[in-house]
Amino acid sequence: MRRDFDSRQPIADSPPCYHKTVTSKSNVRVRFAPSPTGQLHVGNARTALVNWLYARQTGGTMILRIEDTDIERSEARFETQLIDDLNWLGLDWDEGPDAGGPYAPYRQSDRTPIYREYAERLLSEGKAYLCFCTEAELQRQRELAHAEHRQPIYPGTCRKLDPAEALQRRANGETGAIRLQIPERPIRFHDIVHGQVEFSNEVVSDPIILRSSGMPVYNYVVVIDDALMKITHVIRGDDHLSNTPKQVALYEALNWPVPEFAHLSTILGADRERLSKRHGATSIANFREMGVLPEALTNYLALLGWAPSGGTREIFSPPELVKEFTLERVTPSPAVFDMEKLYWLNRHYIKESALGKIVDLAAPFFGSAGLLPAQLEDATRIWFERVVSLLVASVDRLDQLPGRAAHIFSFDPSAALASPDNADVLGSSNAGAVFSAFTVKILDLQSCGEALTAERFKAIMNEVKAETLAKGKELFHPVRIMLTGSHSGPEFDKLIPILEEGSTLPLPKHVMSVVERVKVFNEARGK
Numbered sequence: 001m002r003r004d005f006d007s008r009q010p011i012a013d014s015p016p017c018y019h020k021t022v023t024s025k026s027n028v029r030v031r032f033a034p035s036p037t038g039q040l041h042v043g044n045a046r047t048a049l050v051n052w053l054y055a056r057q058t059g060g061t062m063i064l065r066i067e068d069t070d071i072e073r074s075e076a077r078f079e080t081q082l083i084d085d086l087n088w089l090g091l092d093w094d095e096g097p098d099a100g101g102p103y104a105p106y107r108q109s110d111r112t113p114i115y116r117e118y119a120e121r122l123l124s125e126g127k128a129y130l131c132f133c134t135e136a137e138l139q140r141q142r143e144l145a146h147a148e149h150r151q152p153i154y155p156g157t158c159r160k161l162d163p164a165e166a167l168q169r170r171a172n173g174e175t176g177a178i179r180l181q182i183p184e185r186p187i188r189f190h191d192i193v194h195g196q197v198e199f200s201n202e203v204v205s206d207p208i209i210l211r212s213s214g215m216p217v218y219n220y221v222v223v224i225d226d227a228l229m230k231i232t233h234v235i236r237g238d239d240h241l242s243n244t245p246k247q248v249a250l251y252e253a254l255n256w257p258v259p260e261f262a263h264l265s266t267i268l269g270a271d272r273e274r275l276s277k278r279h280g281a282t283s284i285a286n287f288r289e290m291g292v293l294p295e296a297l298t299n300y301l302a303l304l305g306w307a308p309s310g311g312t313r314e315i316f317s318p319p320e321l322v323k324e325f326t327l328e329r330v331t332p333s334p335a336v337f338d339m340e341k342l343y344w345l346n347r348h349y350i351k352e353s354a355l356g357k358i359v360d361l362a363a364p365f366f367g368s369a370g371l372l373p374a375q376l377e378d379a380t381r382i383w384f385e386r387v388v389s390l391l392v393a394s395v396d397r398l399d400q401l402p403g404r405a406a407h408i409f410s411f412d413p414s415a416a417l418a419s420p421d422n423a424d425v426l427g428s429s430n431a432g433a434v435f436s437a438f439t440v441k442i443l444d445l446q447s448c449g450e451a452l453t454a455e456r457f458k459a460i461m462n463e464v465k466a467e468t469l470a471k472g473k474e475l476f477h478p479v480r481i482m483l484t485g486s487h488s489g490p491e492f493d494k495l496i497p498i499l500e501e502g503s504t505l506p507l508p509k510h511v512m513s514v515v516e517r518v519k520v521f522n523e524a525r526g527k
């Protein structure tokens with residue numbers, strides 16, 4: 001049984017593969033090899049995480065290699081951001097462009113002479129050949145294949161050239177690419193996720209390894225680097241599964257051992273299309289800006305296509321993942337990204353975290369909303385801790401906190417009086433009496449210079465209740481509207497001290513005290 005280049009279905013019962021590297025656990029060397037051409041996407045972050053988990057679990061080595069051979073699209077700022085995002089996720093590496101290591105350099109643009117050397121070796125050993133086909137000729141061949149419903153495989157035109165003659169043409173100044181000669185037999189390899197995989201050579205083109213411009217090609221450099229860096233397990237996205245036969249052919253041509261492969265499934269959006277920007281947040285930067293905790297994201301990414309054996313457990317801290325994660329249990333089926341589940345995990349990790357940590361993470365969101373200064377003085381920090389602990393249970397993500405704090409920071413009595421949501425409460429028979437009685441008590445308290453504590457507030461509410469005979473919602477809803485603009489919101493015994501104390505702090509946006517709120521509310525209703 002064979003599988004076609006583009007059918008992407010692994011075969012279940014293929015004969016044993018040619019190579020299966022047996023590695024003792026401590027020899028494990030894995031790499032994450034991103035191209036710095038944009039933001040780190042969740043799919044790539046999952047690849048990085050799985051490599052890291054495998055390295056840390058086996059006591060092996062984790063390597064970061066920057067694949068920047070696409071000079072048009074690669075940018076240094078993306079490399080910096082990538083490193084930043086990986087660090088934020090809690091991932092580290094033992095060798096890399098920043099960390100150095102015995103197989104440096106770890107940035108492909110610094111390795112060009114190495115790629116030239118091995119391409120020439122393949123050429124001199126007759127395993128690769130010079131190709132002088134012009135782009136126009138190749139395009140004509142592709143169109144012909146398309147018209148005849150064939151795969152657009154390079155027809156091997158230059159394979160037939162006499163090597164000495166080809167070298168002479170090059171010496172005479174003719175530019176040519178170097179192509180690898182794919183062997184006339186099936187190409188097989190082992191994949192931990194997909195099992196034994198086999199591709200018919202009839203569907204694998206002789207790949208260009210070095211372009212006529214001298215620029216090496218991904219499928220080639222990845223093999224040179226993985227082999228020279230002694231990578232034992234290539235763990236990456238399954239979009240590279242169809243590249244793997246070309247890479248295996250290269251290992252074979254160079255007489256190098258073939259590593260183990262593990263191709264992780266594609267991540268889909270809820271509509272089962274490949275996860276992309278149009279599905280909303282997809283980059284690590286996006287999730288970071290939303291106030292998703294790195295523990296929640298790593299936990300969620302590990303669950304995409306993996307579940308522990310014999311259990312329904314879903315909460316795994318990074319050290320627990322290192323202990324429990326197994327590559328063998330990763331499924332080849334695509335995984336659907338479920339934002340609600342990520343939020344569920346995020347709520348869990350927010351709840352589990354020390355309040356001080358959440359306060360540190362939440363403060364910048366209030367800073368950029370113009371609600372807090374950049375540096376918090378002690379009194380402001382203590383007050384802000386109370387704000388955060390009052391609101392944090394109501395959010396999925398930390399960036400929602402400033403919106404939830406509107407009760408505290410913004411008060412618009414005219415809008416509250418005009419809001420259809422408040423119409424029933426404002427129109428109720430007791431509302432006017434409650435407003436008046438509450439106002440009198442609050443103003444009295446102010447004139448005595450007495451502080452409004454949670455206990456004092458409770459006592460005032462009891463007095464208002466006795467005087468107006470309003471109780472329950474009839475009593476509390478008008479007072480809530482008078483103090484916050486809305487008839488629902490956080491408990492008064494926590495909210496009142498926050499409003500009172502907040503009003504004494506030097507904040508960029510003044511927090512109104514209870515008495516200030518009562519006064520502006522009465523002005524707005526013309527009393």
Ligand code: GLU
Nearest residue numbers: 033034035067222236240
């Ligand atoms: N630079 C490649 C990518 O970002 C890496 C592929 C690989 O891991 O071999 O897709």
